[in-house]
Amino acid sequence: MDVLFFSSKPYDEQFFARANQEFGYNLKFLEVHLQQSTAILAKGYKVACVFVNDTVDAEVLQILAEQGVQLIALRCAGFNNVDLKAAEALGMKVVRVPAYSPYSVAEHTLALILTLNRKTHRAYNRVKEGNFALNGLMGFDLHGKTAGLIGLGKIGLVTAKILKGFGCRVLGYDIAKPAECERIGIEFTDLKTIYAESDIISLHCPLTPATYHIINADSISEMKKGVMLINTSRGALIDAVAVIDGLKSEQISYLGLDVYEEEADLFFEDLSEKVIQDDIFMRLLSFNNVLITGHQAFFTSNALHKIAEITLENIAAFAANASLNEVKSAQQA
Incomplete structure (x- = not known):
């Protein structure tokens, strides 16, 4: 499974690379935020892994779908930055980390x-x-x-x-x-x-x-x-x-x-x-x-380990067509 990370930092790469030893996915880390001008970078990737300040609106989702993205994997609990109705219309799944630490x-x-x-x-x-x-x-x-x-x-x-x-x-x-x-x-x-x-x-x-x-x-x-x-x-x-x-x-x-x-x-x-x-x-x-403080409340080694682990487990569940930590548009109502 090929996974593209947007808005990544060195600590993301460190914790995800460690957790990925169990899964063996192809992980690509980009520092740029996901937005209309960068969504095309996901060409060839089935999974886009995004964070709280990435833009995942209808226009961005359309571009991602055109690149072949099938899953939006949020490495966070919040999902207010994702247009869930647009994702559902495109047949894209959206998963998150409902609880980490x-x-x-x-x-x-x-x-x-x-x-x-x-x-x-x-x-x-x-x-x-x-x-x-x-x-x-x-x-x-x-x-x-x-x-x-x-x-x-x-x-x-x-x-x-x-x-x-x-x-x-x-x-x-x-x-x-x-x-x-x-x-x-x-x-x-x-x-x-x-x-x-x-x-x-x-x-x-x-x-x-x-x-x-x-x-x-x-x-x-x-x-x-x-x-x-x-x-x-x-x-x-x-x-x-x-x-x-x-x-x-x-x-x-x-x-x-x-x-x-x-x-x-x-x-x-x-x-x-x-x-x-x-x-x-x-x-x-x-x-x-x-x-x-600059959105650092989540920032402990315990939490980052759990976020990486659950995110990759979500991707594994998607690949296996198993039950997901999925978010749907009804949850934004």
Whole structure:
């Protein structure tokens, strides 16, 4: 089986080459993003392996189909960048990695919370400059605080367990109540209650039409003044302009992001020698109570090993006409 990787990095090649020892596929790695101008590079490949910021819309899928691609293998959990209806119309299968290491993202969520709270990033820079003053570095005890989780999939549930370990009261919302809620100690509730009672709100839901900009001017106005907002899920869950207004009014006192709606032109690249043209992103960076990481929550050796393993297993299942981790257009409704 010939597999072409788009948006690949050295770590992708390292982990996939290791996992491929069991499968023996012909793997070709390209650094370029998948888009209309690069889709023709897939000529002769049955499988295109893509990542979160690749463009897999109807036009791109049409070009891929013309090159002979039969399977879109997402090496990630999210699939909002794929036009699933167009894929189905072309007879193309789309598979993903539904779960790799929920601990990686959950633990990064806590890293953002703790860093924002105790301002360790600012303290680190001060000490390097010989400044040991504590003014401006005061935090709060997580113990006894209320954390609201929007999305209670595998990552949300692991995040809840960690927060319970800190002594937090944990509220949770999802479209369906997980059976584990009582055992973990999550108070399952609605969004209005989460907004009204949470000191910390963390997003762990997929991006769908129903969750697009779920954090907006209206929902922010319902939150406790001084709330901490964390997003390690999908950038477009948040209306960045509304969040900036919330930061300026001090309705939001802390913002931690590992994802950003327009990240496709920014993340996973070294832009240190360039002028970033995204004014909204640069405005977010100007706040000293905002912490942004470049979509690295998934980035642990454990997660990358699992992603490579499951992706190649998906390809093997496709080749064997077996059951797939397939995503269909009904899931984007």
